[in-house]
Amino acid sequence: MTLKEENHSEENLPATPHHEVFVAIDGFALLFDVLKSSGFQIVGPTIDQDAIVYDQIDSVDDLPKGWTDVQKPGLYRLNQRNDDKLFGYNVGPHSWKKYLFPPNVALSIGKKNEDGWEFQEAPDDPPKLAFLGVRACELAAIRIQDRVFVGGDYVDSTYQKRRQRILIIAVNCTQAAETCFCTSMDTGPRCTDGFDLALTELDDGFLVEASTPEGKAIVDQLITLEVTRKQQQSAELARQNAVDQIKKRMDTTEIRDLLMSNLEHARWDEVASRCLSCTNCTMVCPTCFCSSVEEVSDLAGENVERRRQWDSCFNLEFSYMNGGVVRDSTRSRYRQWMTHKLATWIDQFGTSGCVGCGRCISWCPVGIDLTEEVAAIRKDAP
């Protein structure tokens, strides 16, 4: 019919890494029951206060059926779709990091008795969670945080414990927002790795791909059909549609050296004149991991808990030391954020800290777009 379809004739179909089955839309509700009976609480996309957020969901009815998002620098809006797609949007202000790296978590407890202080780990028994609707860039973000929290010499046990108790059900994007640039970061839009199940949404159901025994065990309890060639082709077209819609680019060639050799570039002053140091970009970013610890004690001061909260390099006190702050200007704080994300992260963890999800662009109140900041600095590079 179309050129595209010809291009995707059978021999050109990219090999599906794992066996796929078809689950009809009517049978999708069963997934919720199977997950619950397998001991999982389900978290996934749902609408709250004019945005698609991640929260506990109970049934298909909680999904943003028939909604989509429109995103631009400094803008996020929901629109009604002209179909009943359950996953017809991209990423919103939340990310899965809130479940693996909670915004506020107890770390240790101190109790004072007659012998003095005694310390123990704070009780922590996170539930088994099924993440439903994880996008390719978000899989990449989880892999990045894995490196940060469990990939080095020091393992964060709160993250590790949660990470070991999740089941990941990914969804291949079939459209892209104006703010998406996963193709530049080599993280999407296709889900290739790091999930238990991956779905591709068609008009009448889902192609479901299991990549782990845990995922396979779930699929085995669903009502499935063999995938027809036509379904395979529609899925491929739908996934290609996302690729085609991605217009935003970031040139990452030698980006580490580019940024680190331009620490005094005039562009930092220019962006600082717009940036409000509001911390939004760091809160929505699925890989940002900075935190601070605070004391919570009872009135007598004999039972003290230490709690960890998300913090941001945009906060003035973040670099407080010896009665002053090291990064005392917005220029130095924006520069810290962006050079960490795109440059020094590579030194530290062997990967970029950015997955190209575009959240920081949409949720920046003044619409600062890091891809433009990189381009501005690159423009002046020799």
Added chain:
Amino acid sequence: MISNASKMATDSPRSPSLWVPKTVVIRKITPEVENVATYHLAFTDADAAASYRFKPGQFNMLYMPGVGESAISISGDPESPELLDHTIRVAGNVTRGLTQLKPGDTLGLRGPFGSSWPMGQCVGRDVLLVTGGIGLPPLRPAIYQLLKRRQDFGNLHLLYGARSPDVLLHQNEFDDWKRSGLTIQKTVDRSVFGWKGNVGVVTLLLERLHSFDPSNTVLFCCGPEVMMRFVARTAFDRGLTAEQIWVSTERNMQCAVGLCGHCQLGPQFICKDGPVFRYDQIAPLLTVEGL
């Protein structure tokens, strides 16, 4: 594509929490100078005491429940870790809170953390220890090690500066150290009646220093960042290279294990990649304002 490098770690059995301090009891508090005291700490748990080892230049996180945690270098002898010395200057909430405590009181301690002074580099070479004020305690463990195996090293010099004579630390040990083979020169910014020593910044001592072989010398420096930069510059003038200089840096720290993000300086986490760095690895970062 980011590979699943950490698959192993996410699948491996659960790691112990890095956040639970061990209880230590204050055995003794030695007042040093105004607003500085050395706290001699011992673990209450025998296993913790038996397994604890530290290297010169490493630090602990000392925790005063309800107040907070502070990074404090260990200032005692690495070969006697049964009593852990921490020489602390009052700077804010935690360090002030500690002054309310007395022997027998308990605290939390996590550590040891961070890199250490490269003692192996000193063998067969002259060693210059250049420091100011509260920068001496983090070098004290290195001094103990150097003096214990004095014959392994060339000339040993301590160049120590302070605001005024009354805030020079560890004076009661200087005679011992001199007898054991450490040359000590002191200088103060402000002289007082009766002071017969040098007046001026510590770099002046380095400018005038003789009896060391620049081509076969290592220099350890601990102090404020500006001081370290000036010391390095003077050392270059005296013929040292950046590869012969080590400095101890500081930044706000919450976790001490590279997970909270606070202590970053460019690619380095001061807590786990530092605090001790060879100067060539850190100098380009120290000169960028607000990095």
